Every structure is written in structure tokens, then in C-alpha cells.
Amino acid sequence: MTHMIKPANVQDVWLKERGRYRRGRTAEGKLSVSISCPRCGGVASLSGHAIDAQGDVTPSVVCPHDIEQVELRPLGEVTVKCDFHEFVRLEGWTEGAGPT
């Protein structure tokens, strides 16, 4: 199933929202897109992915982040990998097709 990612409307607070994307430009003027993971909220670059004119991203997106989880047992804090791994579509994409 394709996961819909909404555009970030308020640039300053987008990092606090899960499942958003933001467009930017690299120092070389190349298009760069980052998304906040719908599951853990961690930010990941779509560098190396292709985006088509409809906003569909290939290949699928794997979240690179860990999630800190506090266990109530004597083991204390453990770190587990975020398991988000899905195809995503960028809602309202208007930049056309291309690599990132």
C-alpha cells in the first residue's frame, strides 16, 4: 500500500509533524526533499530516490531511525529500529518528475 505524505505548510513546525514532506535546494541548486517518518517522526532525506510527476517515490522508503523505548523492567532503556518501510506518494507534488 502507498503511504500518503502531506506537504509541510508551516516550515518552522514541520519537524514536529509526522508524515510531512519539505522541498529544498542543495548548495548546487539540486532539488532535495525530506520527509518526516509517519511512524516515528524522524526526518529522512529522499536523496537517491526518483519522484514521478504524480509524486510517487521509488524505490520504497526505509526509515533510518531508531526509536527510544523505555521498558519498565530492570533492563531499562532499549533502542529498536523504526520499522517504517513503504512506498510513499507526495500529496500535491508540483515539481514534476526527477531524481533527488
Ligand SMILES: [Zn+2]
Ligand atoms: Zn521512522
